[in-house]
Amino acid sequence: MQDAEGQPVGSPRLITQLGPWQLRSPILAASGCFGYGREYAAYLPLQRLGGIVTKGTSLKPRLGDLPPRMVETPAGMLNAIGLQNPGIETVIQAELPFLHRYGVPVIVNLYGTTPEEYAELAARLDGVEGVWGIELNISCPNVAAGGILFGQSPILARQVTEAAKRATHLPVMVKLSPNVTSIVEIARAVEDGGADLISLTNTFRGMAIDLHRRRPVLGNLSGGLSGPAIRPLALQLVWEVAGTVQIPVVGIGGIVSGDDAAAFLMAGASAVQVGTAQFIDPTACVRIADELEATMNREGFAQIADMVGAARQ
Amino acid sequence: MVKLVGQIIENRPIEEGTFEMIVAVPPTFSYLPGQFLHVRVADSYDPLLRRPLSIAWAASGRFGLIYRVSGRGMTMLSRKRSGESLDFLGPLGQPYPLRTDRPRAFLVGGGIGVPPLLGLAEALSEKGISVTAVIGAQTKDGLLLLDRLQPFGKLLVATDDGSVGFAGTAVQCLEERFGSGGERPQESVIYACGPLPMLRALDELAQRWRIPGYLSVEESMACGVGACLSCVVLRRGGPGESGRPQVVRTCVEGPVFASGELLWEAWEQPKWWEDTEETPT
Structure with missing residues (x-):
């Protein structure tokens, strides 16, 4: 399939209804793994993505964490980037116009240290061209203030969601942390707070030790685990949350193939985000979409919607 | 800057624990010394990530990677056979600037940092620059590519234990040569690749002697293309x-x-x- 300008847009069978959005594909690029799209534009047709969730963005620029920021682990990696980003104004002026040229849905991932900051960020993006929605990062394991604190308390999670909802007309997706006792409680809280969608999961907190230097490898000491190593853990959490809330769920966690994506859809996710897989294969989002169509053929699904929750019936 | 597949022509040990892989690529492939490839070592997801490897040399339709076999990923790479394909991104990153405004170049390499200096030595000597390679290692067994660097100019060798050449680091060796007055530092440029402490000492030396220096740095890397902000x-x-x-x-x-x-x-x-x-x- 091609669009009006002759650009490839993928199979019509991959068209996905995700809450308020109709997307060309159920495969979105996950926050923190795709920058603001620029780096990967040379490797794949951005317009074939279901959407791009940007790098976590704060009000002011952030330098991020002390290196080393990344260490490989079995079938996974730990990262502690510390939300390095140029700040919301630079993102709006210098980054988002680039993405807008591709017509790909852009969801801006937001990070704040207070509910008011989340509200200010959400309000600032209201009406910005090309922005389809926001994703609230209440789950970053690598920053001291804000972030995960909000994701670990149902009351705070709800407050942050409400604050953002009041501040913007844009659909609000809330990204949950797996580093909690009951993710279902948090999911209910953000749904009650008015979230339009829930995405999960962010990374699992982890650590690696450098035996020779006798200290943790990462500059931040601990980091967030991602990659295929977390896939079964994330899949189970998606199953729980999708069985609890009424709003659409976006599955994230170690997806590297079409079959992996299909598993998250069957568990109840309406779409998925692909993160770490892009570091190995910069074309991952498009390849996985093509593989997913092959999975649909093989397993006898006519459209994406038929797969959603198919394992729950 | 694309994702490519090349065919492995040769992959064999050239020195104890060190392999050279020669890969056939379309003749349009070109690189500048100092650039690297982001190489997939296995088809599986464990180990997960690509490995950044500096390009040691390239000729028409082929390039060479020289790597130390340490860790699981590099061991897997060393097991690839000729005829198999190699999946890589690149050439990536900024190369060494080839300075022709100064007639002399000192190429300082420590441990596994030596390979990219090979292509650099060739490129500089082709431009008529007088090349001196200063190669250091802990012991004489760790010295890499001496015979391959020799044809491009002079060779200085340093070992921490003094088992061969200058007793001390490559940086101390260079410092001593400069100090003895024989090397005309004011006409020179320093190029280097190696461990962080070596680069830091060399940076200090270059600034003290007011010589331009170019240092190739390694940090823990995931995507290789600028998106993940790890490195x-x-x-x-x-x-x-x-x-x-x-x-x-x-x-x-x-x-x-x-x-x-x-x-x-x-x-x-x-x-x-x-x-x-x-x-x-």
């Missing part, structure tokens, strides 16, 4: 940037940085990375 270092801010340090990616803005650019203290002091507003300048 960052801090660069001193220029006068136009209000002196504030900038976070730069070794995969895109590096791996080669000019002497005087990097804020080495940032590897040790978390305060450099704290909020921009309070970052010391």
